[in-house]
Every structure is written in C-alpha cells, then in structure tokens.
Amino acid sequence: MQKHAIPPARFFTQVSNDIVRHPRLSAEAVRLLMWQLSLPDDVDQPLSEAAKRAGIKKAAFGRAKGELKTEGYVHEWHRQGPRGRWTTTQLVSNVPLSAEEALAVRDGGRSAEPPAAVEPAVGGPEGRSVGRSQDNTEENTHNLPSQPSQLIERGALALSSVSHRERQLRLTGREVAGLAPLAAEWFLRGASLTDLREALTLGLPERVHSAAALVHDRLMRKMPTAPSFAEQRTTLAAPPQPRVAGMRECQGDHVQPCLFRPVTGETLCPACRREQAEETVAESTTEAPLPAVTRGAAAVRAALSAGGATCVGGLPRPCGSG
Numbered sequence: 623m624q625k626h627a628i629p630p631a632r633f634f635t636q637v638s639n640d641i642v643r644h645p646r647l648s649a650e651a652v653r654l655l656m657w658q659l660s661l662p663d664d665v666d667q668p669l670s671e672a673a674k675r676a677g678i679k680k681a682a683f684g685r686a687k688g689e690l691k692t693e694g695y696v697h698e699w700h701r702q703g704p705r706g707r708w709t710t711t712q713l714v715s716n717v718p719l720s721a722e723e724a725l726a727v728r729d730g731g732r733s734a735e736p737p738a739a740v741e742p743a744v745g746g747p748e749g750r751s752v753g754r755s756q757d758n759t760e761e762n763t764h765n766l767p768s769q770p771s772q773l774i775e776r777g778a779l780a781l782s783s784v785s786h787r788e789r790q791l792r793l794t795g796r797e798v799a800g801l802a803p804l805a806a807e808w809f810l811r812g813a814s815l816t817d818l819r820e821a822l823t824l825g826l827p828e829r830v831h832s833a834a835a836l837v838h839d840r841l842m843r844k845m846p847t848a849p850s851f852a853e854q855r856t857t858l859a860a861p862p863q864p865r866v867a868g869m870r871e872c873q874g875d876h877v878q879p880c881l882f883r884p885v886t887g888e889t890l891c892p893a894c895r896r897e898q899a900e901e902t903v904a905e906s907t908t909e910a911p912l913p914a915v916t917r918g919a920a921a922v923r924a925a926l927s928a929g930g931a932t933c934v935g936g937l938p939r940p941c942g943s944g
Contacts, residue, residue, distance in 0.1 A: 635660040638716060646693060650678050651686035655695055658714045669696070669712060688807075692848050694718030699728070700838055721843045777805030780815055781837070784822050790830040791822065797834040804841040811846040 637656055644652065654669065657676045661667055667675075673683040690696035697713040713724050778798050785793040793801070808818050821844045822837055830836055872880040874894030882891040890898065 641695075641716070644693070647689050648682075648686060650682045651689040654678060654683070654686045655690055655714065655716075659716055668710070669714075688848070691842075694720065694724075697721070697724035697728075698842075701835065702832065773806035773809050774802045776809055778802040780805050780818055784819055784837075785833070788823055788826070790826050791833045791837060793833055793837065797837075801834065801837055801841065804838065804845075808841070808845060811848055813846050817846070 635656065637659065641647070641652060641655060647655075653676055654673055657672050658667075658669065661672070669687055670683065673686070678686060687696060691698075695715055695718060697715075697719065699711045700708055701711070702708050711728065713719075713728055715724070715727070719727065781793060781798045781801055785791050785798065805818060822840050826836075869881045869883050870889075872882055872891035872894055873889045874880070874891060874897075880891050880893075882888075888895065
C-alpha cells in the first residue's frame with residue numbers, strides 16, 4: 623500500500639486518530655463529528671442541520687448522534703425559558719468528556735449543579751477551553767434512534783408512575799410524552815423498571831425547581847451503556863428459549879397430555895391438585911360420624927340384652943308380646 627499525502631496549507635481541521643479509528647463509532651458518526659469540528663467558532667449550526675449538509679439521512683443521524691453521546695463526544699441540555707419555550711444547548715468535543723467535565727466546559731470551567739437544583743443559567747457559555755458549544759432553539763430535543771412504539775408507551779407509563787409517587791417529580795402529560803423516548807432508550811439498553819425508578823428518585827435534592835429538567839438530566843447522565851456490537855451479535859445469535867422450557871407433563875388423569883410449570887417439584891397440575899384436595903376433604907367429612915354411629919349401635923345391643931325390650935314408635939314393648 624502506497625500513500626500520497628500533502629499537508630494542507632489552509633482550510634483544514636486537525637482530528638485525532640482516536641476519532642478516525644474509533645472502534646465503536648460508525649462512519650456516519652465520525653463524519654458528523656468531523657463536520658461539526660470543522661465549522662468556524664462563529665457558526666451556530668445544530669447537529670441536525672450539520673447532518674443534512676453532510677448528506678447523512680435521518681435514521682443514520684439518530685444512530686450517529688446516539689453513538690457520539692454514548693462515547694462522550696456530544697453532550698446536550700434542554701432548558702425551558704420563562705415563557706415556556708424550550709432551548710437546547712449542545713456541546714461537541716474533540717475528546718471524550720464525562721457529564722461533569724461537559725458541565726464545566728459549558729459553564730466556562732466552573733463546576734455546575736444539576737439543572738434541577740438551580741435556576742437555569744441565562745446566556746451562552748463564557749469560555750470554550752475544549753470543544754464547541756452551541757445554543758439553538760430549532761433542534762429536535764429527542765434525536766435518539768427511533769424507538770418501537772411499545773417501548774415509548776412503556777417509558778411513558780414508567781415516568782407517569784414515578785411522577786405519581788414522588789411529589790418532587792410531578793410531570794405534566796406533555797412533559798411525560800416528551801421524556802418518554804429517553805425512558806424507552808433505557809429499556810432498549812436492557813434496564814429494568816426498578817433501575818429507571820431508582821435513577822430518578824434516589825438522592826433527590828430538598829428543593830426541585832424543575833421536575834422535567836431534573837428527570838431529563840438524570841435520564842441522560844445515568845443512561846446505561848449501550849451494548850457493544852459483539853454483545854448485540856451474541857444476543858441475536860442466542861437461540862430463543864422454547865415456550866415449553868421448564869414445563870412437565872401432569873401425572874394425573876387427562877384425556878390429552880397436560881403440560882404445566884412446576885414451582886417446587888410438583889407432579890400434578892393445579893387442577894389435579896385442587897381436585898385431589900377436594901376429595902381428601904370430602905373423605906374426612908364422611909368418615910367423621912362413624913364413631914358416633916358405632917357407639918349408638920353398641921348402646922342398643924346393651925339395652926336389648928339387659929332389659930329384653932325394644933322400642934317401636936318410641937314406646938317400650940316386652941319381647942314376645944303380640
């Protein structure tokens with residue numbers, strides 16, 4: 623392999639080989655990141671617009687943006703202004719940043735509290751020591767990869783449940799609908815409902831200025847790591863478990879074989895166990911009066927042998943009388 627490369631004298635962007643050769647970034651993600659880093663500092667262009675100009679389709683853009691956010695090259699925050707209008711602040715970096723580092727860069731190098739614990743800051747970043755930060759009001763606030771509608775519905779139900787139980791996290795229906803795709807991404811990455819609830823409710827501050835902002839921040843900041851391509855292939859390659867796995871055939875009397883799932887090693891299905899229990903109760907009820915009957919018969923025999931009399935219609939009559 624031969625290469626012919628002439629260093630450009632102007633109009634170029636320095637990009638680390640760590641980005642170009644990143645094992646978990648797709649070609650679209652690398653192109654989107656390089657495109658953003660190549661823009662002049664005075665150009666305020668959201669990621670979605672950059673993707674259009676770079677020729678990246680909508681579905682590919684969603685995946686690319688998700689990869690960049692997972693790897694720490696892209697961070698974003700959503701804030702609601704006094705008049706209810708939402709704005710999005712995006713930070714693009716040429717090195718991976720943690721959530722805390724991204725907050726420090728966004729706020730000009732100062733440490734920052736989570737957005738729900740303080741009033742939203744006014745204005746843009748004061749300094750950009752690393753990466754590029756952008757403010758815009760036109761960017762779609764939920765550009766995660768398209769989620770199945772069932773997961774979005776599950777996410778909405780989970781958020782509604784948390785909102786109902788936690789007084790500090792009261793959300794409107796519109797806020798729940800807007801945050802549902804983020805919750806769906808949690809479930810898509812293998813998180814359980816308990817994982818989601820604990821991430822949103824543990825360690826809440828005493829005073830919450832914006833429940834929606836706090837929930838959004840925690841959903842983004844604590845989102846589980848996306849499975850690697852190798853893990854996804856392993857999951858897809860694993861044969862699905864048959865529906866009859868763990869079931870056994872009932873040993874009772876059935877016209878056709880009856881399968882059931884035992885709990886503690888039972889050999890009879892629930893219907894047969896119930897029938898067996900009813901028969902046991904019936905037998906014990908029938909056998910209970912027998913001792914009394916036996917005692918009554920013995921008493922009659924004793925009376926006959928002692929007095930030689932029997933009772934007919936309740937009146938005593940001597941034996942042998944007509």
